Amino acid sequence: MRRVILTVPLVLVVGCGGLATEGPSPSPAARMTVGIVYAAGGRGDKSYNESAAFGLDKARAEFGLRAKELAAGLRDSDAQRAQRFRLLAESGCDPVIGVGFIHATAVKTVAAEFPRVRFAIVDDNSARAPNITNLLFADNEGSFLVGAAGALKSRTGKLGFIGGADVPHIRTYEVGYRAGATHVKPKVRIQVKYLSKGPDLSGFRDPALAGTVAHDMYQSGVDIIYQVAGRSGSGVFEAALAQERWAIGSISDQAKTATPSVRENILTSMVKKIDVAVFDFIASVVRGKVRAGPITYDLKAGAIDYTTTGSHIRDFVPRLNALKRQIINGTIKVPTG
The missing domain is CATH 3.40.50.2300 (Response regulator)
Structure with missing residues (x-):
């Protein structure tokens, strides 16, 4: 075979x-x-x-x-x-x-x-x-949870989002992330950057560009960046390591799959099964x-979630799980766009 x-x-x-x-x-x-x-x-x-x-x-x-x-x-x-x-x-x-x-x-x-x-x-x-x-x-639901985690962990009140391409599907992640962050910290500020524009999808395979964008965000005071950028995400992780900041992974538990040297800088990941x-x-x-x-x-089906690898957000798990329950029972309606 x-x-x-x-x-x-x-x-x-x-x-x-x-x-x-x-x-x-x-x-x-x-x-x-x-x-x-x-x-x-x-x-x-x-x-x-x-x-x-x-x-x-x-x-x-x-x-x-x-x-x-x-x-x-x-x-x-x-x-x-x-x-x-x-x-x-x-x-x-x-x-x-x-x-x-x-x-x-x-x-x-x-x-x-x-x-x-x-x-x-x-x-x-x-x-x-x-x-x-x-x-x-329901990418927006998982992104809501990691957005909340980022806002709760941030010391500067400044978060970042880096998407591989500016297309409707990836914007759903941004919307959920923003909603989750502002739900727990209404005054949090979020910088957003897309690495390419549809139909050009090269932003998903340009770690060097992602690293440069992440470096600039960190230098401006952002201390946590959520990346939804495919292979380019490795550039964000490297920048987080170099700047001693946090990054948030996507799709898989990237604190387990990324290059070992950067794993301790991955705060959490939005898991999409x-x-x-x-x-x-x-x-x-x-x-x-x-x-x-x-x-x-979606969250209810157990196919969307956030990760706790590294125990970096252990203090916020009760709050995040409460938010998860509220999304599942419909108390919180996470926007999609």
């Missing part, structure tokens, strides 16, 4: 056919090949794509299925993105998963061409069809229970 990640849209390295076996016929899952297209960078980003990959790996191990993995390019057109999905569907992959809102147009286009193939897309609700499942997350959503979707296909349309993973 080989794993191949491609960035060239017109080349397939491993076929998506069934497994050759001896003896009894394999189970339906063993004959299944899952196709997945990651956002730019693919596996190894220790954040967004990596979380999706964990879900795929769990499904491979549990069901014995095969997988075909491709990765988007930074400056792909919608036509190039669509060709990646088309290649997977043409070669027999079913289901096919797109990781990230950037794939919305491509998934919608190719799903119409292959109505019997089951598609899913992470973080997009616009691509709708009878064979598309939209895997959504993309792996759970990816696994759940694949499992639903295997079990014949897949359904189209939006499925939302």
